[in-house]
Amino acid sequence: MSKTTKIPYNNRELSWMDFNFRVLEEAMEKDNPIMERVNFLSITASNLDEFFMVRVAGVMEQIHSKYNKPDASGLTPQELMGLLNEKIHVFTEKQYSCLHRSIIPALKRNNISFLTVEDLDKKQEKHIADYFEKVLFPVLTPMAVDRSRPFPLLANKSLNIAVRLKKEEESYFAVVQVPAILPRFLELPCEGGRAFILLENIIIDKLSELFELHEIEAYCPFRVTRNSDLDIDEESEDLMLAIEKSIKKRKRGRPVRLEILQKCDKETKEFLIEMLDVGKREIYELSGPIDLTFFSKFCGVNGFESYRFAPIRPVDPPADFWGYDDMFEAIREKDRLVHHPYESFNAVVRFVQAAADDPDVLAIKQTLYRVSGNSPIIAALIRAAENGKQVTVLVELKARFDEENNILWARKLEHAGCHVIYGLSGLKTHCKILLVVRREEGGIRRYLHLGTGNYNDSTARFYTDIGMFTCRELFGVDASSLFNVLTGYSRPPEYNRMIVAPRGMRTFFEEMIQRETENAQKGLPSRIIAKVNSLVDPAIIALLYEASQAGVEIKLIVRGICCLIPGLEGISENITVHSIVGQLLEHSRIFQFENGGNPKIYMGSADWMPRNLDRRVELVFPIEDEDLRQRAFSILDLLLSDTVNARMQLPDTSYVHIDKRGKPVINCQLEFARLAREARKAKEVPDEDLPYKPLRNPEAE
Numbered sequence: 074m075s076k077t078t079k080i081p082y083n084n085r086e087l088s089w090m091d092f093n094f095r096v097l098e099e100a101m102e103k104d105n106p107i108m109e110r111v112n113f114l115s116i117t118a119s120n121l122d123e124f125f126m127v128r129v130a131g132v133m134e135q136i137h138s139k140y141n142k143p144d145a146s147g148l149t150p151q152e153l154m155g156l157l158n159e160k161i162h163v164f165t166e167k168q169y170s171c172l173h174r175s176i177i178p179a180l181k182r183n184n185i186s187f188l189t190v191e192d193l194d195k196k197q198e199k200h201i202a203d204y205f206e207k208v209l210f211p212v213l214t215p216m217a218v219d220r221s222r223p224f225p226l227l228a229n230k231s232l233n234i235a236v237r238l239k240k241e242e243e244s245y246f247a248v249v250q251v252p253a254i255l256p257r258f259l260e261l262p263c264e265g266g267r268a269f270i271l272l273e274n275i276i277i278d279k280l281s282e283l284f285e286l287h288e289i290e291a292y293c294p295f296r297v298t299r300n301s302d303l304d305i306d307e308e309s310e311d312l313m314l315a316i317e318k319s320i321k322k323r324k325r326g327r328p329v330r331l332e333i334l335q336k337c338d339k340e341t342k343e344f345l346i347e348m349l350d351v352g353k354r355e356i357y358e359l360s361g362p363i364d365l366t367f368f369s370k371f372c373g374v375n376g377f378e379s380y381r382f383a384p385i386r387p388v389d390p391p392a393d394f395w396g397y398d399d400m401f402e403a404i405r406e407k408d409r410l411v412h413h414p415y416e417s418f419n420a421v422v423r424f425v426q427a428a429a430d431d432p433d434v435l436a437i438k439q440t441l442y443r444v445s446g447n448s449p450i451i452a453a454l455i456r457a458a459e460n461g462k463q464v465t466v467l468v469e470l471k472a473r474f475d476e477e478n479n480i481l482w483a484r485k486l487e488h489a490g491c492h493v494i495y496g497l498s499g500l501k502t503h504c505k506i507l508l509v510v511r512r513e514e515g516g517i518r519r520y521l522h523l524g525t526g527n528y529n530d531s532t533a534r535f536y537t538d539i540g541m542f543t544c545r546e547l548f549g550v551d552a553s554s555l556f557n558v559l560t561g562y563s564r565p566p567e568y569n570r571m572i573v574a575p576r577g578m579r580t581f582f583e584e585m586i587q588r589e590t591e592n593a594q595k596g597l598p599s600r601i602i603a604k605v606n607s608l609v610d611p612a613i614i615a616l617l618y619e620a621s622q623a624g625v626e627i628k629l630i631v632r633g634i635c636c637l638i639p640g641l642e643g644i645s646e647n648i649t650v651h652s653i654v655g656q657l658l659e660h661s662r663i664f665q666f667e668n669g670g671n672p673k674i675y676m677g678s679a680d681w682m683p684r685n686l687d688r689r690v691e692l693v694f695p696i697e698d699e700d701l702r703q704r705a706f707s708i709l710d711l712l713l714s715d716t717v718n719a720r721m722q723l724p725d726t727s728y729v730h731i732d733k734r735g736k737p738v739i740n741c742q743l744e745f746a747r748l749a750r751e752a753r754k755a756k757e758v759p760d761e762d763l764p765y766k767p768l769r770n771p772e773a774e
Contacts, residue, residue: 185264519549
């Protein structure tokens with residue numbers, strides 16, 4: 074396929090919407106436990122919020138700036154916006170159809186109900202009256218809108234109630250914000266089940282107590298979503314200060330969506346449109362309730378555990394570290410692989426903690442992109458610095474929607490004496506690497522953890538990721554070189570083992586794909602298997618098409634956006650695309666190339682997107698230990714054999730569930746959990762060749 078030929082390419086925004094439809098299908102799946110369905114519904118709403126704040130906002134900015142160049146799919150911003158509006162409206166209709174026709178009836182069958190004020194009995198009425206008086210009323214701040222009091226600046230994604238008032242034949246408007254500081258739902262006393270009411274319904278019932286001098290003519294809950302993509306001046310002398318200023322701007326970004334109830338009266342609707350300056354296509358009229366993200370907390374209410382999936386409990390310690398009190402000893406013996414969350418993230422935490430307390434450890438260097446709110450990793454790094462070790466941490470302040478959290482951690486690390494770098498100008502540092510420099514009898518030895526996911530003990534419980542521990546010399550040399558690039562002005566080196574973006578990774582992947590094409594043309598074994606979160610890059614897609622046409626078998630596992638179109642006659646007949654959406658969020662990136670019969674396998678932090686290959690510091694590393702290579706191959710094989718969570722993309726870009734006929738029922742995530750338990754159990758079986766160890770009475774010694 075020549076470079077001038079236009080390749081088949083699915084628009085990334087439309088492909089992302091297809092992904093969110095797949096998540097919504099899980100909310101509609103009646104075989105899923107009811108609270109899992111509720112949770113999936115909340116995930117679709119949260120996903121859509123971020124999509125509007127960043128991607129839809131970006132398309133709207135292009136339209137406002139008169140940008141009219143078609144993208145790789147051939148769509149102009151105006152054309153894309155029209156298709157997006159249509160697709161999003163269909164999506165929201167399906168969301169609320171799922172809620173009202175499927176989920177709420179299923180909740181009722183389990184004696185769980187959401188009540189309106191009209192449904193309450195006397196005892197429940199008294200309960201909400203007491204709650205309003207003692208808790209809610211003191212928090213509420215009704216805001217009148219008139220000549221002397223302008224329309225308030227409403228926080229992004231806050232839920233509000235517009236109220237149309239009347240006094241002495243004159244109409245007025247006011248806004249009451251539903252306080253986010255309080256739970257969105259209140260449990261009510263209920264016999265024979267559990268009952269809840271939404272906070273906005275309590276407020277609406279008590280509006281007359283907030284506006285005693287006015288007659289309430291109408292009311293309508295509404296919600297504004299704002300453009301939240303930060304415009305950061307990276308040339309600023311103080312990057313942290315520049316980001317803090319940009320975060321404040323995010324709160325008052327241009328509205329990109331107005332959600333209102335379908336029953337909103339005409340005057341109130343016109344008032345909101347005028348005050349918020351939104352166009353007709355930015356308005357989404359919903360059957361309600363507005364903002365379904367609250368369901369993520371609702372499904373976690375105490376007592377609902379039996380309505381969830383059986384939790385996947387991590388094996389701790391993982392089989393690879395079973396029997397070792399000294400992690401450094403274990404890593405010296407051989408490379409170790411840990412598959413989260415089937416195997417506990419505690420292995421990573423203990424590695425940092427051991428380094429912090431070991432008197433022979435001289436230095437710790439680590440990149441942090443997203444960390445938890447109470448991070449044991451950060452605590453260990455702080456302790457290491459207090460113990461006199463040289464601790465260098467690159468905290469990526471530009472990690473979207475984690476900027477404030479990362480600024481907080483960066484300051485704590487600095488205060489403890491760590492050397493903190495805020496990232497590189499013009500690039501996000503997204504690689505996952507931890508380097509420990511240790512003094513040993515034979516000299517200095519470098520220990521490494523390289524991963525596919527963030528150093529976040531919270532998300533590690535439900536994101537699938539893989540980490541490798543090694544102390545191979547060439548990996549250590551590469552790690553030192555990479556940190557020298559990140560912390561100073563070193564020129565990017567020629568790495569021995571690691572593949573690092575933005576210089577080198579694109580070339581590496583392009584050459585690996587081209588090699589498979591050449592091998593197929595020569596009649597040599599050829600195959601590509603790649604697992605990524607997103608496949609967007611046009612150049613990579615074009616090379617995959619060429620490889621397919623040469624006869625290379627290509628199996629792609631793409632959780633989210635996939636701009637490649639498989640199964641097209643004469644173009645991508647040898648390409649299949651799987652998407653796995655299940656109990657856990659698939660996050661690991663794995664790349665396998667047949668290499669003429671000597672297969673190579675790599676893991677890392679990078680997706681096949683222009684931003685990962687060209688505008689980020691990313692890291693991909695080879696798996697060289699033979700045992701770990703075979704394990705990595707088997708991970709891909711099991712993912713491809715899934716018949717429960719997997720869907721296949723068709724040539725028309727739609728997705729269908731894997732045809733189960735004649736195939737065993739395989740849920741790869743549950744199977745990985747079983748394998749982790751069995752591997753650990755096998756380690757616990759004593760070696761019959763070892764001498765028996767007699768038990769002694771400690772008091773007799």
